[in-house]
Amino acid sequence: MSLFIYNSLSRTKEEFEPLHPGIVGMYVCGPTVYGHAHLGHAKSYVSFDVVVRWLRQSGYRVKYVQNITDVGHLTDDADEGEDKIMKQAYLEKTDPMEIAQFYTRSFYEDMDRLGVLRPNIAPAATGHIPEQIALIERLVKSGHAYEVNGNVYFSVKSFNGYGKLSGRTDQDSLQSGIRSGVRSDKRESSDFALWKKADEQHLMKWNSPWSVGYPGWHLECSAMSMKYLGETIDIHGGGMENKFPHHECEIAQSESATRKPYVRFWMHNNMVTINGIKMGKSLKNSVNLKDLFREIDPLVIRFFILQSHYRSQLDFSETAIKASATGLEKLRETRRRLREQKPGTGVFDILPFALRFTEAMDDDFNTPIAISVLFELSKAINAALDSSEGISDTSRQAIETFLDRAGQETLGILSQNSQAVEGNSGESVKRVGAIMKILLELRAEARKNMDFTLSDRIRDQLLDTGIEIKDTKEGAVWSEKSNL
RNA sequence: GGCGAAGUGGCCGAGUGGUUAGGCAGAGGUCUGCAAAACCUUGUACAGCGGUUCGAGUCCGCUCUUCGCCUCCA
Numbered sequence: 001m002s003l004f005i006y007n008s009l010s011r012t013k014e015e016f017e018p019l020h021p022g023i024v025g026m027y028v029c030g031p032t033v034y035g036h037a038h039l040g041h042a043k044s045y046v047s048f049d050v051v052v053r054w055l056r057q058s059g060y061r062v063k064y065v066q067n068i069t070d071v072g073h074l075t076d077d078a079d080e081g082e083d084k085i086m087k088q089a090y091l092e093k094t095d096p097m098e099i100a101q102f103y104t105r106s107f108y109e110d111m112d113r114l115g116v117l118r119p120n121i122a123p124a125a126t127g128h129i130p131e132q133i134a135l136i137e138r139l140v141k142s143g144h145a146y147e148v149n150g151n152v153y154f155s156v157k158s159f160n161g162y163g164k165l166s167g168r169t170d171q172d173s174l175q176s177g178i179r180s181g182v183r184s185d186k187r188e189s190s191d192f193a194l195w196k197k198a199d200e201q202h203l204m205k206w207n208s209p210w211s212v213g214y215p216g217w218h219l220e221c222s223a224m225s226m227k228y229l230g231e232t233i234d235i236h237g238g239g240m241e242n243k244f245p246h247h248e249c250e251i252a253q254s255e256s257a258t259r260k261p262y263v264r265f266w267m268h269n270n271m272v273t274i275n276g277i278k279m280g281k282s283l284k285n286s287v288n289l290k291d292l293f294r295e296i297d298p299l300v301i302r303f304f305i306l307q308s309h310y311r312s313q314l315d316f317s318e319t320a321i322k323a324s325a326t327g328l329e330k331l332r333e334t335r336r337r338l339r340e341q342k343p344g345t346g347v348f349d350i351l352p353f354a355l356r357f358t359e360a361m362d363d364d365f366n367t368p369i370a371i372s373v374l375f376e377l378s379k380a381i382n383a384a385l386d387s388s389e390g391i392s393d394t395s396r397q398a399i400e401t402f403l404d405r406a407g408q409e410t411l412g413i414l415s416q417n418s419q420a421v422e423g424n425s426g427e428s429v430k431r432v433g434a435i436m437k438i439l440l441e442l443r444a445e446a447r448k449n450m451d452f453t454l455s456d457r458i459r460d461q462l463l464d465t466g467i468e469i470k471d472t473k474e475g476a477v478w479s480e481k482s483n484l
Numbered sequence: 485g486g487c488g489a490a491g492u493g494g495c496c497g498a499g500u501g502g503u504u505a506g507g508c509a510g511a512g513g514u515c516u517g518c519a520a521a522a523c524c525u526u527g528u529a530c531a532g533c534g535g536u537u538c539g540a541g542u543c544c545g546c547u548c549u550u551c552g553c554c555u556c557c558a
Contacts, residue, residue, distance in 0.1 A: 028558095029558075030558090031557095031558075032556080032557075037558090038558085039558095040557080040558045041558050042558085043558070044558035045558075047558090048558095084556070084557095163487095166487070166488085166553080166554090167486095167487050167488070168486080168487055168553090168554075169487095217556085238558070239557075239558035240488090240489090240552065240553075240558085241552070241553065241556095241557060241558075242553095242557080242558075243488090243553070244487080244488095244553060244554065245553095245554080245555095269558070270489085270552085270558095271551085271552065271558080272558085273551075273552095276550070276551070277551080278551075278552065278557095279558095280556095280557060286557095304496095307496075307497065307498095307506090307507075308496080308497060308498090309497090309498075311489090312489095312490090312497085312498095313489085313490080313551070313552080314496095314497095315496080317495085317496085319495060319496080319508080319509090320495070320496050320497090320508085321496095322508075323495075323496060323507065323508035323509075324496080324507080324508080325508095326507085326508060326509095327506090327507050327508065330507085330521090330522095333521070333522085334522090337521085337522085360498095366498080368497060368498050368505090368506075368507095369498060369499085369505075369506080371506075371507085372497095372498070372505060372506035372507075373506085374506095375506055375507065376505090376506075379522095379523085382521090382522055382523065383522085383523060383524095385522085386515095386522065386523055387523095447517080450517075452517060452518070455517090455518095456517095456518075456519080459519080459520090460519095468520075468521095469519095469520085470519090470520050470521055471516075471518095471519080471520080471521090472521075472522090473515095477521095
């Protein structure tokens with residue numbers, strides 16, 4: 001069985017083979033750091049996190065590069081608009097670098113909580129100005145770019161592959177979408193900026209052969225991916241909304257410079273909608289992750305995201321996320337039960353489940369199917385545990401190995417210690433365990449004496465503090481109730 | 485207007501020709517002091533209209549509706 005990935009460039013699923021055997025070069029467009037991360041970021045980076053994890057599970061060494069955009073680019077290609085980071089710096093009365101650093105840290109905090117593994121390399125745009133200038137020089141030299149008044153533009157007409165990713169090849173219709181009346185030095189209105197001359201007030205600017213200025217917003221990804229992954233990379237990921245113009249421009253400038261294919265597999269993840277409408281900062285309906293985490297376990301959000309396919313839109317609602325929370329709790333509960341169960345004699349065959357899980361992941365990272373396999377497995381495990389034979393120790397170990405690999409290492413939703421008392425040392429965890437043991441013994445005694453008032457009081461009051469008691473055949477067990 | 489995606493049972497959400505997706509919610513049952521959990525049973529779903537086919541949610545056409553991109557955005 002081999003891995004198939006949907007390639008946005010060919011619009012079909014293709015069998016994946018890396019350019020260099022055993023090693024995958026992967027680049028994903030990172031955030032522009034001028035605000036806290038929102039649900040859209042979560043969907044994107046959780047999705048690509050699972051891609052990376054699965055590639056590694058499949059035996060590849062993945063070199064994962066995800067940039068940090070800390071240059072505040074203009075808000076459009078038409079030579080006007082504002083610099084977002086600079087605007088935020090004025091707003092917060094500080095300088096752009098502090099803004100970028102602050103929100104970069106915030107971004108990683110949120111991603112860590114979602115269980116998103118850090119990229120191998122996280123290059124910042126401001127740290128790669130020389131590489132970007134070198135790329136522009138290469139394009140000017142080869143006639144694909146031209147300078148006017150200190151600005152450098154890429155000539156779209158000079159690259160005839162323009163539009164192959166987005167399907168937008170009709171230059172006339174492209175131009176009709178651009179507003180008229182804007183003064184510009186461009187030869188063609190579809191040309192895009194590689195270097196912009198800075199005006200007086202502009203805060204972030206660098207020397208270049210053309211002017212004191214700053215790089216165009218498509219340039220950093222090309223320059224940095226080539227630097228760290230080579231001129232042809234295996235996988236480039238990003239949000240759908242970046243297909244055009246961002247990725248189209250990346251292809252144009254990169255392939256014009258190198259005369260080699262830039263990306264072998266383009267992967268685009270879909271949007272988060274709220275009540276069916278796209279979530280966006282400009283629409284003022286974006287859901288900030290830090291706010292969300294106060295009410296919902298970050299891993300529930302991760303699970304919720306993975307219950308739909310990365311190429312599908314994900315509609316966020318209170319009821320949908322609650323359903324996910326209950327579902328995830330069910331999987332966790334099964335795992336807990338399995339661990340605590342006394343060994344039986346029953347043989348449990350994990351192989352069919354493992355095969356179906358692999359098949360689902362190999363089919364363009366179909367996490368909803370993969371999760372449905374976990375649910376079916378959960379049901380089978382519970383049924384086996386309820387039966388008189390139970391599950392043998394050998395079978396139990398095989399199941400746990402699979403759950404570690406599938407549930408934790410691949411999907412990142414069943415962490416081994418999810419029920420541990422968070423943020424506490426091993427000592428205090430032990431102490432809580434000892435206290436609970438005493439309480440459960442007292443309650444068992446009360447039940448034996450038919451004193452249900454007392455036994456229910458212990459149960460109810462513990463529940464108020466977030467500890468849940470369940471009476472099973474083997475006696476009472478306790479667990480921490482995850483929020484929501 | 486151009487490019488693209490999509491309409492699945494109360495809700496979420498898979499499924500590219502032929503047997504059950506899965507989850508949540510609901511109903512009935514087993515277990516239980518009660519509760520919780522778990523298990524069992526329970527749903528004539530595929531926007532509409534035509535067409536292709538022995539057979540279509542799945543292919544083709546038309547209609548309706550929704551969404552994304554064409555300005556920064558994951």
